[in-house]
Amino acid sequence: MYKTSKELSEAIESIFSNPEEGLLALGAINADIGMQQEQPLSTQIDPLQRVSMFRRKIEDWIELYGLEIQEFDSEYDSLRISSEAKALLLALREIQRCFPDSETAPRK
Amino acid sequence: MMKIKRTSQLVARDVPYIMHPKKAILTLRQRFGVSDHHDFASSHRHEQFKTHSSEFPFVRSSDIEEGRITILQSESQHYAVDSKGTVRSFLPSVLEFKVRHLLGQPRKENIHQEQAYFAEVKALLEDPFPMPLETAKVVEKPKAAQTPTGFVNQYPNGRNASDIDFITEPTLTASQSAQVDELHAWLLSTNINGITKPEVAEYITTRDSLTERVALLESGDWYRGKVHDVLDKKREIADLDYEFARRADQVGLVTVTPILDLAGLGIGSLAKAGISSTIKLGSKKGVSIGTNSTKGTTTIGRESFVPDSNVLNTGGRVIPKWKWGNNPITDAQAAEAYQAIAASKTDVAAIARYMNLNERSVERLYKIKDYLFKGNNDIPGFTPDPAIATAWNRMRSGGSDLAARQRDMTLLKHEVAEMRIKQQNPGINHTEAHRLANERYNWQETVPWEELGF
Numbered sequence: 001m002y003k004t005s006k007e008l009s010e011a012i013e014s015i016f017s018n019p020e021e022g023l024l025a026l027g028a029i030n031a032d033i034g035m036q037q038e039q040p041l042s043t044q045i046d047p048l049q050r051v052s053m054f055r056r057k058i059e060d061w062i063e064l065y066g067l068e069i070q071e072f073d074s075e076y077d078s079l080r081i082s083s084e085a086k087a088l089l090l091a092l093r094e095i096q097r098c099f100p101d102s103e104t105a106p107r108k
Numbered sequence: 109m110m111k112i113k114r115t116s117q118l119v120a121r122d123v124p125y126i127m128h129p130k131k132a133i134l135t136l137r138q139r140f141g142v143s144d145h146h147d148f149a150s151s152h153r154h155e156q157f158k159t160h161s162s163e164f165p166f167v168r169s170s171d172i173e174e175g176r177i178t179i180l181q182s183e184s185q186h187y188a189v190d191s192k193g194t195v196r197s198f199l200p201s202v203l204e205f206k207v208r209h210l211l212g213q214p215r216k217e218n219i220h221q222e223q224a225y226f227a228e229v230k231a232l233l234e235d236p237f238p239m240p241l242e243t244a245k246v247v248e249k250p251k252a253a254q255t256p257t258g259f260v261n262q263y264p265n266g267r268n269a270s271d272i273d274f275i276t277e278p279t280l281t282a283s284q285s286a287q288v289d290e291l292h293a294w295l296l297s298t299n300i301n302g303i304t305k306p307e308v309a310e311y312i313t314t315r316d317s318l319t320e321r322v323a324l325l326e327s328g329d330w331y332r333g334k335v336h337d338v339l340d341k342k343r344e345i346a347d348l349d350y351e352f353a354r355r356a357d358q359v360g361l362v363t364v365t366p367i368l369d370l371a372g373l374g375i376g377s378l379a380k381a382g383i384s385s386t387i388k389l390g391s392k393k394g395v396s397i398g399t400n401s402t403k404g405t406t407t408i409g410r411e412s413f414v415p416d417s418n419v420l421n422t423g424g425r426v427i428p429k430w431k432w433g434n435n436p437i438t439d440a441q442a443a444e445a446y447q448a449i450a451a452s453k454t455d456v457a458a459i460a461r462y463m464n465l466n467e468r469s470v471e472r473l474y475k476i477k478d479y480l481f482k483g484n485n486d487i488p489g490f491t492p493d494p495a496i497a498t499a500w501n502r503m504r505s506g507g508s509d510l511a512a513r514q515r516d517m518t519l520l521k522h523e524v525a526e527m528r529i530k531q532q533n534p535g536i537n538h539t540e541a542h543r544l545a546n547e548r549y550n551w552q553e554t555v556p557w558e559e560l561g562f
Binding site for chain 2: 018020021024025027029031033034035036037038039061063064066067068070071072073074075076077080084107
């Protein structure tokens, strides 16, 4: 479960009309969804390899957004998808900056 | 499982799990035993429980009675059976012994109370639908080559969203097939206003082979990179279309008169003959080629019909898009919303992304989707329900607060329970299965009135 600082919590509260929406996305609160979820990666795996896996997953998600946007036809969804994708692209940029020696893990 | 918390730190989601003070003291007494403690300041004697927890090593009965400390208790479950039918347990108990005995799995290993182990077991315990205990004979399921989690939809039963065909193609008799062949040949031999026969032939042949390749890729097994390959082929098709449209635009408007009337056949036959019945070309240039199902004419050149912006045109297939944003769906929109959901190839992957679901949950989600929106095997699809369409779209677009997510999960649990009841009781009617599922997961009661659809 993600531990939020006071500042992060306050930021989430100011961004979302209902902060629970942001906290759920972050994984900072548990919704008790009754379905099995992805578990944390083992700390035994090399950190750089974990970064590579992270990059792979985020790139896959961006590709998924690319397909999703074709299935929607509303301004709301277009804005939602492009905003979410942009946030992920920024995260990728920062990952590249922090781990310049990392590469995206190849598709299995 | 029990959790000790300061009352001042309670949050709304704790409320269902708060134990009555008397029951809390009784539970602590049974679990940790009693040790009397004399409070010299107040000359009051308390029961004190040594809990061994780091945050609350000692808990006094007066703390509970006077509301300083609260005991939370989630539902306890002493055993779980995972998807392979293996008994997993977190504490030795008589019940666990009985379950192991029933399944013929005597306890061999020592359980270490490690955090990782508990996380795994906790996930199993949270599973509201563990395998039934009767399934002692376990058939190992072949493992999927790749995980679909976090990526595009993959249907575990081998089916694909592209299987949904909104154009019904008739079964042709031998003479009709011959007519279609003749029609195909006639179309290829026609010199269309400046575009030469070989050009038309090459365009149709190349496009059909590419379309066939895309269909093969889409219906084949999932692999990482599949989406990339499909998009690559679709891009090739788009380039081909654009180039042909450019040529057609140069030669101007031409309407090839009623070829369908000539053959006396419908739009489906044309598609069956290998000729794409709806091919949208170069919309920026306002050109198109295709058949008009109403007029029965084929047009090459400037648009002869206005394409519906709410459908995704995929050459022969018309897939509706979701056009209602995050607004609740009305009764009138429900059927179209169901079509859009059924045709979606990304929704399950998107739900998995927002809810952090693992592979097993994703597979379950596919089954729920098939059951709700497409019908599954002998079970027909249901009458479109606007509240269900609204809930599904909320899940796939990640727009849930805590209450909405729990409500949506109740819907999923209800459907799983209903499916299971039908599986275990062949011949049971839907109303009865629905009533039984409602006894445990009553989703209808949780739906807010504005989502009921009017």
